[in-house]
Amino acid sequence: MTPKRKPVIAVIGAGKCSKKLRDMAAEVGRFVAENDGVIVCGGLGGIMEGAARGAKEAGGVTIGILPTENKEDANDYIDYVIPTGFGEARNIMVIRTADAVVAFPGKYGTLSEMAFALRAQKPLVAVNAWKLGDEIIQAKTPLEAAKLAMEKVGRKK
Numbered sequence: 001m002t003p004k005r006k007p008v009i010a011v012i013g014a015g016k017c018s019k020k021l022r023d024m025a026a027e028v029g030r031f032v033a034e035n036d037g038v039i040v041c042g043g044l045g046g047i048m049e050g051a052a053r054g055a056k057e058a059g060g061v062t063i064g065i066l067p068t069e070n071k072e073d074a075n076d077y078i079d080y081v082i083p084t085g086f087g088e089a090r091n092i093m094v095i096r097t098a099d100a101v102v103a104f105p106g107k108y109g110t111l112s113e114m115a116f117a118l119r120a121q122k123p124l125v126a127v128n129a130w131k132l133g134d135e136i137i138q139a140k141t142p143l144e145a146a147k148l149a150m151e152k153v154g155r156k157k
Contacts, residue, residue, distance in 0.1 A: 006061075007032075007036075007037045007038070007100070007150065007154070008037065008039075008040050008063070008097055008098050009028070009032045009039060009098060009100050009101070009102060009146075009149050009150070009153070010039075010040045010094050010098035010100070011025055011040075011041050011047060011048065011050075011051035011102050011104070012041065012042070012047065012048075012101060012102070012103050012104065012110050012113045012114070013047030013048070013104030013105055013106040013129065014046045014047055014104065014105060014106040014107065014110065015042070015044050015047070015106075015109070016045060016046050017046040017047055017105070021046070022046060022047065022049060022050030022053075023050060024050070024104065024127065024142040025046075025047045025048075025049075025050030025051040025142065026050045026051065026053050026054030027141075027142035028051055028102050028143075028145060028146040028149075029050070029052060029053065029054030029055035029056075029058070030060075031054075031142075031143060031146035031147065031150070032055060032060065032146055033054070033055040033056075033057075033059060033060020033061070034060075035150055035155055036155070037060070037150060037155065038055075038062070038063065039051050039052060039055040039060060039061070039062045039063070040064075040065065040097045040098055041064060042064065042066065042090065042091070042094055042109075043063075043064020043065060043073070043074045043075060043081060043082075044066070044067075044073065044074070044075060047106065048064070048075065049075040049076075049077060051102075052064065052078055056077045061079050062077055062079045062080070063080045063097065064078035064080070065093045065094050065097065066083045066084060066090065067084065067085075067087045067088060067090045068083060068084075068085065069083050069084070071083050088109055088112065091109060091112050091113045092116050095113055095117050095120060096116075098122060099122070099123075099152075100122060100123040100124070100125070100149040100153050101113070101114070101117040101122055101123065101124045102125050102127065102139075102142075102145045102146065102149050103117075103124060103127070103129035105128050105129050110130070111130055114126075114130055114136070115132075118133075118135055118136070123137065123148075123152035123153070124137065125137045125138075125139050125145045125148045126139065126145070127140075127142055137152075
C-alpha cells in the first residue's frame with residue numbers, strides 16, 4: 001500500500017504587506033501544518049513569509065519556489081528552496097504544486113496565480129483578495145480559509 005501524500009496548500013499574496021496581513025497568513029500556515037499539510041509559496045517576504053512562519057511554528061514543512069536563481073533570497077522559514085530564475089513565470093509552478101490555494105490581497109502577481117488556479121481547477125479560497133467570480137470561495141477569516149482549503153483536499157478537522 002502506498003502511503004497517502006500530505007496535502008499541499010499554496011498561500012499567495014503581496015510580497016510586501018502589513019504586519020497584520022503577515023500574521024493572518026501565519027494563521028493559515030499554522031492550521032495547515034497542524035493538520036498534516038505542507039505550505040508552498042513564492043518563498044519571499046510579506047504574505048509568503050507569514051504563511052511559512054506559521055507553518056514552521058507549528059512544526060510543519062514549507063516549500064518556496066523563488067522567482068530568482070539565488071537560494072539566499074528565500075525567507076528564513078522555507079525548508080525546501082527551489083530557485084527558478086523564471087521571474088513571475090514561477091507563479092504557475094507554485095499553483096501546479098498545490099492541491100488548493102489560499103489567496104490574500106496582492107497585486108498582479110497574485111491575480112495571475114489566482115487565474116492559474118482557476119484554469120487548473122484547483123480549489124481557490126480568498127481572504128479579502130480579488131473578487132473575480134463564483135468559482136472563488138470567499139472566506140471571512142484566515143482560519144476559515146485554511147479550514148475550507150483543507151476540506152477541499154479531503155482533510156477535515
